[in-house]
Amino acid sequence: MAGRNRLPKGGRVDRSKPVSIVFNGRTLAGFAGDTVASLLIAHDIHFVGRSFKYHRPRGFLSHGSDEPNALLSVDRGPGKIDPNNRATVAEARDGLVTHSQNHWPSLEFDIGAINDVLSPVFVAGFYYKTFMWPRRFWDSVYEPKIRAAAGLGRAPDAPDADRYANRHAHCDVLVVGAGPAGLAAALAGSETGKRVFLADEQAEMGGTLLHDLTSAIDGKPAQAWVAEALAELRSRGNVTLLPRSTAFGYYNHNHIALAERLTDHLDNAPAHLPRERLWQVRAGEVVLATGAHERPLVFADNDRPGILLAESVRVFVNRYAVAPGRKVVFVTNGASAYAAALDAAAAGIDVTLVDVRPEGDCGPELAALRAKGATVLTGHTVLAAAGTRRVTGLAVAPLSPAGKIGTRKTLAADCVGMSGGWTPSVHLFSQSRGKLRFDPALDAFVPDQAVQAQRSAGAANGRYDLGEILSEGFAAGSAAAGGDASRAFTATPTPTGFSPVRVLPTDADPARVKAFIDFQNDVTAKDIHLAVREGFESVEHVKRYTTTGMATDQGKSSNMNALGLVAGILEKPLPAVGTTTFRPPYTPVTFGTLIGPSRGPLFDPARKTPVHGWAEEQGARFEDVGLWKRAWYFPRGDEDLHEAVARECAAVRQHVGIFDATTLGKIEIVGPDAAEFMNRIYVNGWLKLEPGRCRYGLMLKEDGYILDDGVVARLAVDRFHVTTTTGGAPRVLAHMEDYLQTEWPELNVFLTSTTEQFAVIAVQGPKARELIAPLVTGIDLANDAFPHMAVRTGFICGVPTRLFRVSFTGELGFEINVPADYGRAVWEAIFARGGAFGLTPYGTETMHVLRAERGFVIIGQETDGTVTPDDLGLGGMIARAKPDFVGKRSLARPDLEAPGRKQLVGILTDDPTLVLDEGAQIVADRDQPIPIHALGHVTSSYWSPACDRSIALALVEGGRERIGSEIFVTTPSSFTKATVTAPAFFDAAGERVHA
Amino acid sequence: MLLIPCPYCGDRPEIEFRGGGEAHIARPSDPQTIDDQAWAEFLFYRTNPKGLMAERWNHAHGCQRWFNALRDTVSDRILESYKMGEKPIGGGRA
Amino acid sequence: MLETVNRVTRATALAATASAGTPEIAPLPDAARFALRLRPALASEMGAVAGFPLDLAINSASSGPRRSIRLGPDEWLLIGDAAEAEAIAAEIAQAFGERFHALVEISHRNVGIAVRGAHAADVLNAGCPLDLAAAAFPTGFATRTLLGKAEIVLIREDDAPTYRVECWRSFAPYVHGFLLEAARDFDGAQT
């Protein structure tokens, strides 16, 4: 019931807590503490997926996060389907539903497996070669086929139902990896009260010690030592333990990103807990104790299910108490696999070991294993694996010192444990921009020069002996905490050392066998040979051409084999070939974790004005303007946009409209030098503007192009109330602050944003004055007392107001500024009086039409960062007598004075019912040869109720000289004829505002 | 994400700041008197060095002050920061 | 300078009540707020104005009914009783006289939210990138910073701990929602 390969005793699984999971519809029993992989192995299931390119049957290669093959889809319920979970990482919990991937119609019978037979087509760079011709096949055949075949697993189609969290954190010392080096580092680092974080990607801390049954540390069994170390760390208030937390990104200035998995392993996860949490840790010092990865051996069909890494066999046996096979052949070129073989034999498994090294090169581990009665063949090579869906044996042969291959024989096996040596996990070190150094004795790249406040320790640093690992970890932890403590640990010596071999010697035709280097991307030794033969010599090129190391496992198991093979073929020393660059993430991270709470209403702040709720109640449609939600139009009944806007426009022109202008940026400029500051920032002159008056201001960037515009009121000699465009508010304030602080610090003036202090209610139309008059106190609204472009302070509805007489519609109008919390009440008081005046609320679309009828520009619509005041016909606003202002000098740049610049004009189509597309191109002659020269483009285009026809604004080369002439404008299907006009279509003299 | 030493607030994360490009490019005191080439150099030409660079930063979501910092563009190490109008001491902070 | 009788009533941006959980997340009552700007030398010379201390270290806050928070070398955020806005403005204007300063009322620009009790720092750290440990951010510390995608002013008021979060009006629903969402991590947590 617990599976026929479950060992009767031992392991760290909790036999008192049975769990069952579902794999491809089969319910399988296991124990708490199992991974999905160990649980499946308990039931003798190795064939769990098909490979990416050839659809070959695949099983588990490893026991951890470096697993390239065993990717399963996990189903935890609606909205919680997640593909590509590594079975060796996913923890088994009761009721977990899993599926294998990359096959159709079933795992056992898969149509795509034909790719394995067709593999000559799928050689390195096949997609560069195969799909090149015929050209027309690309759209119709190749691309759809590639898209269908691309990717592993199936993307979920429902919104993610889980919560994800984010946490910024700070510590003095961050230790990554809780194996022997990391535990020792955390112990040493936390002795003096420094804040220490210890993070490990696994559910349980202890690293390799969790499956080490034979080593002792300071006289205690390794696992007892781990328990004591963790108890000690837990008792220290300055230590934070983060299990199930993968440090996946190492960024600038010791900023490290960790993904913590909180609930996937829980049978009944509390609803309030996030599934995963992104930790953004800023660490004073970092200790990288990330361990090492075992390398596969490269031989024909080394990817058959049942062929694992040797240490992984040991982990499954010792830590999870499952036998990956009953008859296991270990193949190795070094010492560590002997420990695995000894442990397997001790668990009652039939063990044979094949060592590529000649007998004389082997260490004491050889005698130790033979003493247990196991067969050891030294000086042998593996020619091929037998079996398809499960390994059934290994063809081996003696290898003479001269490299001659002797007579082959087959060793029966239902599991193979292979070890090609070890690679320090330098991914995070490399991400931190640390420099690597090739160590020939280790046949590996190890950390050399750290660039950040950081040190590596243990296997990550190329130390493989347990005692050395512990001492190095301890010293690193102490140093990271600012100390210099050291400690010698008494530990059982670790058998170490291996003789690198890139591809196991074989007598087979290398072009006819598949000996895998990169299991996840299906890259074989043959592919690497081909790439080098075709001239790819840089490892970065070989990598991209063959895709080796480019899968989601980032080549953890394959990189050194690929590098070594390239170096061997080129007959160069390995460091001369170089190594590839490691980039975040170390292991795949869910989008949920990266996004955290930033979804739904928390995706972005939705900025709403005080009047927003009222507009919502009136059924307004809204549009996004930056982060603001602005009322776009107020449909009545079943009106569409066009009908509503026509009605709103007419109401403003004939009666009166009310508009929420709160989002306009506002800046209060205060100080004795306020006018001088304004003079330097704007193109206009400000010294003579009297308090109580307003002026339309235009400001440039230093390059002479328009930055922003807006009405400015002078409230007092030393106080201006500046308005900006809605989107430009932060930009304008930043621009002003920059000049004030860095160029003119001597000016006695300060700037304060008041955008949100005021609600702004625009009341526009012939009846505006009558409408608001009874509500206003302390201000004489009479035309001569309060003319157009004046500002007054007083009260409306009893609350203080800064009342502007301004107009962006071309009608008599007021903009009522009141403290924001009174905005809605004042709005409603005005609206309550409105019935008798035909008062109509209008939105941004109507505002756009009304201003376009008058030819008023909108910054960002008529301008795009390359438009000067003169281009818009606003050159007259420039106070040229001023000695200087921002952008003045640039207006004299040759390009800005050159003839033929695009200028703002009006466009009237011959067909008055045709409303042009904004962005449509304008040409002089539709029949000129291609490429047709574009004179410019339409910037604004509307149906104008006041003109009873379509109108448009455009930027056109030499536009003002073209007024009266015919041009052509693109339409979705063709061109249409139109006439260039002055950019004003209604009340061109601007008389109505003075009513 | 960089950790930037604001001369007023101390070390703060990069997202609180806005970068302002190369520092110590003085705006000409009388722009109208200089020729097009000199003006173009002020507007557009930057040294983009590999190595030590003085650059402008604004602690936008903090004290909102502008200041300068010396950063090594290769390692991203920030050697020192100093207030507007001050000069770097050059040795870098410990 | 409100007229004797306000004919309309004030409506705050955040019509929410305090949350029941730990930490508590509570919208704060209306307040009088001003942005006060002046040269640092004048601040040292004056020491205080209208009961608002000025000679504070940058990034620190005073306590009491009239509180000042020094956000930069020449910037103070003043917070007082909502009913006193007019009086505060008048007192400050009188105290400075002709001496250069800029006083701008921002009572309605900002919204205050208290975050109080166990895990308050963890909840804030869901979106605030600063080190909020007592050693780095003690009671009396205050600064402008970020919470997720919103700019805030963060003040540590006491050792409960209580933090006061000030944000602009239109960001208040986002900031409040962000804090509530982050606090869900601690639903049912033993405190």
Ligand SMILES: [Zn+2]
């Ligand atoms: Zn600062």
